[in-house]
Amino acid sequence: IGKTLIRLHRADGGSAVYDGLDVFSLKGGELKELWKRMQIIFQDPYSSLNPRRTIEQIVGEPLKRFRLVPPGQVREVVAEVLAKIGLNQDHLRRYPHEFSGGQRQRIGIARALVGRMVTEYPKMIICDEPVSALDVSIRAQILNLLRHLQREFQLTLLFISHDLSVVEHLCDRVAVMYLGRIVEQAGRDDLYRNPLHPYTRAFLSAIPPPEPVEGGLQNRIILKGDLPSIIHPPGGCYFHTRCPQAFDRCRQEYPELRIAGEGHRVACHLIRGSPG
Structure with missing residues (x-):
């Protein structure tokens, strides 16, 4: 890029x-x-x-x-x-x-x-x-x-x-990309406190905590399946092949970035918001 x-x-x-x-x-x-x-x-x-x-x-x-x-x-x-x-x-x-x-x-x-x-x-x-x-x-x-x-x-x-x-x-601001496309964009503090896209949540869950906490590993989100080809990505949402929350619409239609809050945009069918 x-x-x-x-x-x-x-x-x-x-x-x-x-x-x-x-x-x-x-x-x-x-x-x-x-x-x-x-x-x-x-x-x-x-x-x-x-x-x-x-x-x-x-x-x-x-x-x-x-x-x-x-x-x-x-x-x-x-x-x-x-x-x-x-x-x-x-x-x-x-x-x-x-x-x-x-x-x-x-x-x-x-x-x-x-x-x-x-x-x-x-x-x-x-x-x-x-x-x-x-x-x-x-x-x-x-x-x-x-x-x-x-x-x-x-x-x-x-x-x-x-x-x-x-x-x-x-x-100060962060854009998370998956297979070359932005899936979430927000201010740093907002994104780390309140990640909305399933990929962002999984990505952030992989960061080890500064101090070990009881049951901390239980919060780790493990993505299943292989990473698709960036040259020949899957139809619909690129992330649906690995997303634990995917449903039929995800396999058919790529989600547009939508406004989910002030300065916070997400490309996910699970999120309701105005086009942005």
């Missing part, structure tokens, strides 16, 4: 609009303008950095590509953004293999953020599973860094993750 939104992958259909730009139809200079406004932090900190380039070259690339500063100022701006993410100018001439996974991900964050040192862009950063490849001990550091930068620069972060405990830590 993240790579498609930033046009690194081609979309098969549909549309996406960001900041007045029809993302999937942009070409040439318009596409370059999108990349100035929107950046991405990749999942794998090992393969997303060019091993033949120094950190100064990697992080400074957006400054040169978008001509944001004169060539003579690139090093100064790169050093400034490195300080923001916990590295220093002594790292400028080093190569990616000289850094740990957590440090490499910080470098990826710096590359995405560097434009903000001299302009108002990017305003949105796509975080494509940015901590899933890191050790647990490093994840919290990167998440806290992202939250700090989001607040300091008033960034919009599109955070993609399968780890709901990480999502709860960082996000």
